[in-house]
Amino acid sequence: MCMKKTLLFVCGLLMCMSTQAGDFEKAKDAVTNMGVGWNLGNTLDANDGSKTWTTTEQHETCWGQPVTKPELMKMMAEAGFNTIRVPVTWYQEMDANGKVNDAWMKRVKEVVDYVIDNGMYCILNVHHDTGADSNTFKSWLKASSKNYTANKDKYEYLWKQIAETFKDYDDHLLFEAYNEMLDEKSTWNEPVDKTDGYKAINDYAKSFVTTVRNTGGNNKDRNLIVNTYSASSMPNAMKNLDLPEESNHIIFQIHSYPNWQTKSNAKKEIDNLISNIKSNLLNRAPVIIGEYATFTTWPSDIDYYNTDREVALYAMDYLIQETKKAGVGTCYWMGLSDGTYRTLPVFHQADLAQTLIKAYYGSIDGYKYPTVDDFDIVYTINYADEWSEAFLYGASTPLKLSDYKGLRLELDKDSYNETLQVKLYGKTNSGKEAYIPVTGTVTTVNFADSQDNIGDEISRITLQKTIKDPLTAKVLKATLIKADDSESNCDISVYWGCTITSEATPKPTGIRAIPMNKVASDGAIYNLRGQRILKPQKGFYIQDGKTHIAK
Known part of the structure; x- marks a missing residue:
């Protein structure tokens, strides 16, 4: 038998062995081996209470993200990520009795399989069934004893269905x-009625654990995660999150979106966070920071990746090391590859992805970070509604006219003149707007020409349809022109009333290098999937090019 087939056979044997209940790795080991993770955000967790879905695709894409494909997970694995958190919102896919739509459960399973099949860990959850109420949204799971009493059976039935579907999956x-x-x-951060709110969180956590364990199979020993109130x-x-069972298979989770401000303040914030985790959670069970990012939402929306890249990358590097x-x-929450970038798939924040991986492993050697610069891309925008819009720029951080001079838009033909226009929005909620008609195949927008209408900053830029009839337009390229005349690619994505697909062709690179397999000689340890791990687990592993076995 050849070496490749031998390794495949051993991998299959180990996977079969690992699915034996009782052989699951302990929660502490799992957290270590999960390495650096990423959230598949705004996808299966997307929701819209005003809509009724007839297909899973309508649900999955209602917040503008594309349908998830296995190629995205392959890219994340090849970049060094070893865990994907898959947030899922369930309430719109449950009938009056709480039964989950079969098609939705099947789709969730497909996405989980994309992760598992690429050798990564997967965290599956109940997501926007919780959260802050608004005029258009009301969560059904709340941290109150009244809510727990009313929804206990429905909540447990939801988790029974999920657990039964995945009971045979390994660790x-x-x-x-x-x-x-x-x-x-x-x-x-904290409930108004602390006694009642914390009791309800612990009641829900206990119901979750008990329900999953009672489904048997591998769920008897599966590693389970419970969050603090508001994931605070x-x-x-x-302190007020209880350990729901005495075992080695429970993990605590929190989220963290602090306001970094400066490098020194970022270090102080991270040191304080780690200290609090050690004092209040880690002394009882392993911990995951299930969401964090370069942005903060308080006291205002700031994405340091856009406003102060140096601080952002420093904070991410220091956080991962600590x-x-x-x-x-x-x-990491959702960024790195977002919107249409996921369909290619490529990174739109490759430097950030590299920072996270290098901080954890000390190097990015052997990992891949494809970007749009590696491809020629055509974006196809299918407009349906009159005045519908596609984002050319839709990030949370406004563009300052002192930093950006304009925009260049290239289309596939010159017949859009009476049907499309570039729309500039001034400061958020200011009502200031400017409209620039598309002219020929290339339209160049000078922001200064519209300054009287929009002010000194642009909150978003769209490509808007101006006719009633449906329209399909193809964008070959869209770039923002900076003050120094350098250009950056626009993130073309759905705003409203349209869908977007993309086609990517690798750019010619001349002479192609022949890839060679390097034998690690730095003492690094790898599992049989080729993923770097910190220490050997039970079974076979590879170190310095040789196969070993840990018992």
């Missing part, structure tokens, strides 16, 4: 009880 699949559960007043990183929220030292897991 690469973890369940997370709920996302950011708030009290009846949608209060963040405040010390009181940590969490690794402390034995705390991490899953």
